[in-house]
Amino acid sequence: xxxxxxxxxxxxxxxxLEPLGRPDPGLEAVAGEEAERAREEGSEADTMTDNNFxxxxxxxxxSEAEKRTGRNAMNMxxxxxxxxxxxxxxxHADGQSVLTDSLWRRYSEFELLRNYLLVYYxxxxxxxxxxxxxxxxxxxxxxxxxxxxxxxxxxxGLENFLLRVASHPILCRxxxxxxxxxxxxxxxxxxxxxxxxxKADSRLKALNATFRVKNPDKRFTELKHYSxxxxxxxxxxxxxxxxxxxxxxxxxxxxxNYGRVFSEWSxxxxxxxxxxxxxxHHMDVYASSIDDILEDEEHYADQLKEYLFYAEALRAVxxxxxxxxxxxxxAAQDLASKKQQCEELATGTVRTFSLKGMTTKLFGQETPxxxxxxxxxxxxxxxxxxxQLKSKNLEGREFVKNAWxxxxxxxxxxxxxxxEALISYAVMQISMCKKGIQVWTNAKECFSxx
Amino acid sequence: xxxxxxxxxARSSDLRSGGGGGGGGAESPGGGAxxxxxxxxxxxxxxxxLDLEEDEDDxxxxxxxxxxxxxxxxxxxMPTSPLxxxxxxxxxxxxxxxxxFITVDAPESHVTTIETFITYRIITKTSRGExxxxxxxxxxxxxxxxxxxxxxxxxHxxxxxxxxxxxxxxxxxVDRFNDDFIETRRKALHKFLNRIADHPTLTFNExxxxxxxxxxxxxxxxxxxxxxxxxxxxxxxxAVASSMRGVKNRPEEFMEMNNFIxxxxxxxxxxxxxxxxxxxxxxxxxxxxxxxxxIHILWSASEEDLVDTLRGVASCIDxxxxxxxxxxxxxxxxxxxxxxxxxxxxxxxxGVMKRxxxxxxxxxxxxxxxxxxxxxxxxxxxxxxxxxxxxxxANNALKADWERWKLNMxxxxxxAFTDMAEENIHYYEQCLATWESFLTSQTxxxxxxxxxxxx
Numbered sequence: 005x006x007x008x009x010x011x012x013x014x015x016x017x018x019x020x021l022e023p024l025g026r027p028d029p030g031l032e033a034v035a036g037e038e039a040e041r042a043r044e045e046g047s048e049a050d051t052m053t054d055n056n057f058x059x060x061x062x063x064x065x066x067s068e069a070e071k072r073t074g075r076n077a078m079n080m081x082x083x084x085x086x087x088x089x090x091x092x093x094x095x096h097a098d099g100q101s102v103l104t105d106s107l108w109r110r111y112s113e114f115e116l117l118r119n120y121l122l123v124y125y126x127x128x129x130x131x132x133x134x135x136x137x138x139x140x141x142x143x144x145x146x147x148x149x150x151x152x153x154x155x156x157x158x159x160x161g162l163e164n165f166l167l168r169v170a171s172h173p174i175l176c177r178x179x180x181x182x183x184x185x186x187x188x189x190x191x192x193x194x195x196x197x198x199x200x201x202x203k204a205d206s207r208l209k210a211l212n213a214t215f216r217v218k219n220p221d222k223r224f225t226e227l228k229h230y231s232x233x234x235x236x237x238x239x240x241x242x243x244x245x246x247x248x249x250x251x252x253x254x255x256x257x258x259x260x261n262y263g264r265v266f267s268e269w270s271x272x273x274x275x276x277x278x279x280x281x282x283x284x285h286h287m288d289v290y291a292s293s294i295d296d297i298l299e300d301e302e303h304y305a306d307q308l309k310e311y312l313f314y315a316e317a318l319r320a321v322x323x324x325x326x327x328x329x330x331x332x333x334x335a336a337q338d339l340a341s342k343k344q345q346c347e348e349l350a351t352g353t354v355r356t357f358s359l360k361g362m363t364t365k366l367f368g369q370e371t372p373x374x375x376x377x378x379x380x381x382x383x384x385x386x387x388x389x390x391x392q393l394k395s396k397n398l399e400g401r402e403f404v405k406n407a408w409x410x411x412x413x414x415x416x417x418x419x420x421x422x423x424e425a426l427i428s429y430a431v432m433q434i435s436m437c438k439k440g441i442q443v444w445t446n447a448k449e450c451f452s453x454x
Numbered sequence: 455x456x457x458x459x460x461x462x463x464a465r466s467s468d469l470r471s472g473g474g475g476g477g478g479g480a481e482s483p484g485g486g487a488x489x490x491x492x493x494x495x496x497x498x499x500x501x502x503x504l505d506l507e508e509d510e511d512d513x514x515x516x517x518x519x520x521x522x523x524x525x526x527x528x529x530x531x532m533p534t535s536p537l538x539x540x541x542x543x544x545x546x547x548x549x550x551x552x553x554x555f556i557t558v559d560a561p562e563s564h565v566t567t568i569e570t571f572i573t574y575r576i577i578t579k580t581s582r583g584e585x586x587x588x589x590x591x592x593x594x595x596x597x598x599x600x601x602x603x604x605x606x607x608x609x610h611x612x613x614x615x616x617x618x619x620x621x622x623x624x625x626x627x628v629d630r631f632n633d634d635f636i637e638t639r640r641k642a643l644h645k646f647l648n649r650i651a652d653h654p655t656l657t658f659n660e661x662x663x664x665x666x667x668x669x670x671x672x673x674x675x676x677x678x679x680x681x682x683x684x685x686x687x688x689x690x691x692x693a694v695a696s697s698m699r700g701v702k703n704r705p706e707e708f709m710e711m712n713n714f715i716x717x718x719x720x721x722x723x724x725x726x727x728x729x730x731x732x733x734x735x736x737x738x739x740x741x742x743x744x745x746x747x748x749i750h751i752l753w754s755a756s757e758e759d760l761v762d763t764l765r766g767v768a769s770c771i772d773x774x775x776x777x778x779x780x781x782x783x784x785x786x787x788x789x790x791x792x793x794x795x796x797x798x799x800x801x802x803x804x805g806v807m808k809r810x811x812x813x814x815x816x817x818x819x820x821x822x823x824x825x826x827x828x829x830x831x832x833x834x835x836x837x838x839x840x841x842x843x844x845x846x847x848a849n850n851a852l853k854a855d856w857e858r859w860k861l862n863m864x865x866x867x868x869x870a871f872t873d874m875a876e877e878n879i880h881y882y883e884q885c886l887a888t889w890e891s892f893l894t895s896q897t898x899x900x901x902x903x904x905x906x907x908x909x
Contacts, residue, residue: 230756233756234756237749237752237753237756238753240749240752241746241749241750241753244742244745244746244749245746247742248739248742248743248746250742251735251738251739251741251742252739254735254738254739255732255735255736255739258728258731258732258735259728259732261724261728261731262725262728265721265724265725265728268717268721269717269718269721269725271717272713272714272717272718273864275864276864276867276868279868283871419757419759419760422757422760422763423759423760423763423896426760426763426764426767427763427893427896427897429767430767430770430889430892430893430896431893433770433774433885433889434886434889434890434893437882437883437885437886437889438882438886440878440879440881440882441879441882441883441886444875444878444879444882445875445879447871447875448872448875448876448879451868451871451872451875452868452872454864454867454868454871
């Protein structure tokens with residue numbers, strides 16, 4: 005890319021230490037435009053969408069998938085699929101696009117990118133990746149990761165992921181994301197050098213915080229409930245849909261048997277023969293029409309799946325809030341207890357149990373000098389603590405504000421996308437019905453001529 | 455009793471077997487699935503068909519209360535009286551006028567100390583002179599039907615006697631004596647009697663008349679008059695012996711007929727299986743669909759902005775679900791019973807061919823005996839003369855009946871499949887309307903929202 009990207013240093017700084025302020029007003033207008041465009045685009049990821057990337061329009065597509073073999077970390081042969089990512093820049097003037105970058109990535113690299121984004125943008129609802137393994141499978145679909153249909157759907161899912169990131173007002177400016185699209189070799193090392201894995205919050209810490217936090221922002225608690233419900237209901241829906249698809253497949257396919265038998269029967273019939281034969285043909289048409297129908301439905305299922313996985317992204321943001329809030333509460337608590345200790349030492353009254361207190365009782369009082377020293381240490385600590393508390397508070401509030409902005413953005417996106425998906429489902433059903441009417445009308449004509 | 459009237463003597467020309475007596479729009483009330491009103495979950499048609507059991511016993515062991523009574527007489531499939539069927543006949547030519555109307559309804563269970571069984575009420579209305587009255591009502595059990603069929607076969611060995619529904623289906627079903635089974639059987643029995651009534655020859659059969667009109671005790675005593683068990687056994691032995699001689703001289707046309715019957719039998723059996731399977735798949739589909747709609751309602755509870763859309767989708771799915779149910783029920787009314795009856799017919803036909811072959815074999819063996827000078831030539835010649843007549847009659851009867859049967863078969867099959875196609879078309883049209891109206895409502899809303907935004 006000719007244009008110098010935004011300052012790499014700035015982009016790599018971990019978000020936790022530098023609270024993200026408002027995005028650069030210059031880019032904000034642009035970000036708004038992107039959101040507009042994304043909305044018009046619709047969620048079908050097959051098309052290319054415009055987005056601004058360092059003020060230049062970019063089109064991204066995952067255009068191919070290829071089976072490869074290589075050696076893995078343990079020096080064993082393995083087969084995997086690589087995906088070709090093509091980036092084009094669009095000249096404003098004539099709308100023509102020029103291929104600027106093209107490289108191959110495998111699924112694990114996408115995962116790496118996403119994990120990085122999760123660490124550095126904990127206040128953002130990070131778009132999910134398509135599923136790692138095929139789930140909600142109905143019998144015809146293979147659960148094999150190498151199955152061409154699965155690979156194809158994954159290709160679309162990965163493209164969708166990149167488009168979502170690229171059209172996000174904040175994520176699109178990330179340097180690592182930019183390098184993901186442009187720097188084939190060495191990218192993994194670059195990501196790892198950011199040390200993001202170390203900065204990630206430990207699961208255990210997060211779990212602990214979730215249980216123990218006393219005063220999380222109510223909105224996040226509600227959001228957590230919502231995301232649980234969303235996940236549960238979409239899972240249920242996908243499961244039942246898979247079963248319905250299975251059954252529908254059965255109904256259609258069994259009709260195919262009529263075709264064969266009618267044909268054989270027509271051989272012995274004089275008057276009925278032609279009618280039977282041609283009716284049989286229509287039965288075959290009917291039976292084979294289900295394949296396309298269900299393939300379309302699979303895309304619909306994928307759209308729902310994306311939001312199933314988004315539920316987890318929502319929960320990640322909530323967890324971060326809980327962690328920060330818990331951290332804050334602990335810091336406040338710690339500060340309070342230190343202050344109290346200080347007070348007790350100063351006034352000589354011991355109101356709370358302390359080991360020091362016990363030992364002094366047992367082994368004799370401490371000297372005034374010792375006590376002075378301790379008070380001094382505590383006072384320093386209290387000072388420090390008050391500073392820290394202040395900055396944690398600030399951080400926490402910033403986080404909540406920024407997270408909530410992104411959550412609102414997400415909600416609108418979700419409503420649009422889901423509504424569109426449901427409508428497209430209706431369109432699919434209509435198409436299926438029309439095909440059915442046509443086939444059976446033809447068949448009926450054949451039967452009535454028998 | 456020799457009841458061999460050549461077909462030409464029979465009253466007028468062929469009435470389509472489905473055209474009379476059976477009544478209603480339902481020419482094929484031979485199989486039943488519950489209407490949408492009754493529970494869709496009850497076990498239904500036999501998935502597989504057993505060969506007919508050898509034993510004569512039709513013992514149905516269960517206890518049912520008389521609530522069986524309240525169905526059928528008022529079911530839309532059945533005209534309430536045989537006379538009302540006059541309006542529903544399809545005339546072939548203007549000289550046709552049915553004068554014998556039969557309905558089978560009102561199954562009832564009877565409990566005695568020894569056994570429990572079901573009887574069906576048979577109402578006959580007729581204007582024929584040879585009947586003592588114009589209206590008869592009797593009760594018959596399955597055994598009686600079996601007896602009737604046996605007699606008809608005995609008297610008209612080469613006519614195509616309509617098939618009876620199977621005795622009972624054992625495979626796969628524990629609860630075989632439920633309402634559906636009885637209803638299916640009732641419809642098939644109704645069809646059976648009406649087909650006989652429509653048959654130009656069989657309709658005048660004496661045993662048939664007695665079956666329709668005699669009181670229970672009269673029927674019993676008449677039954678006993680038939681050839682005894684021993685003589686029937688003797689017939690069977692002769693039949694087996696002669697069939698073992700093989701059919702060397704089967705005339706060409708009957709070879710063709712046999713060939714047709716074999717292939718037809720194969721194909722119709724396959725079609726029966728396929729149709730049953732389709733029904734089962736549709737039922738499974740229906741069961742899953744029932745769960746599908748409500749999930750969207752559940753979802754709408756947590757999505758403020760998507761409530762309308764989600765509820766809309768849920769309602770469409772539910773309506774399609776109902777349409778599926780209707781389609782299933784339609785299938786089981788118009789297609790399955792017809793196909794199944796022809797499966798039974800194909801077995802019948804093979805029996806008819808065998809009997810014809812036997813009659814010919816009898817002649818052939820006598821001719822053989824004469825040729826090789828075994829036995830008294832004069833006696834043999836006399837017997838041969840009689841047998842030649844017998845063979846000729848048998849062949850002619852079969853030929854005529856065969857043509858009639860084929861015509862009926864074509865019409866019945868054509869009807870059945872045309873109706874099935876119609877059911878499917880109707881199903882898809884209903885679903886289409888539902889989804890299209892949902893789509894319209896959504897896009898109207900969308901346009902409204904858009905115009906609001908622009909303000």
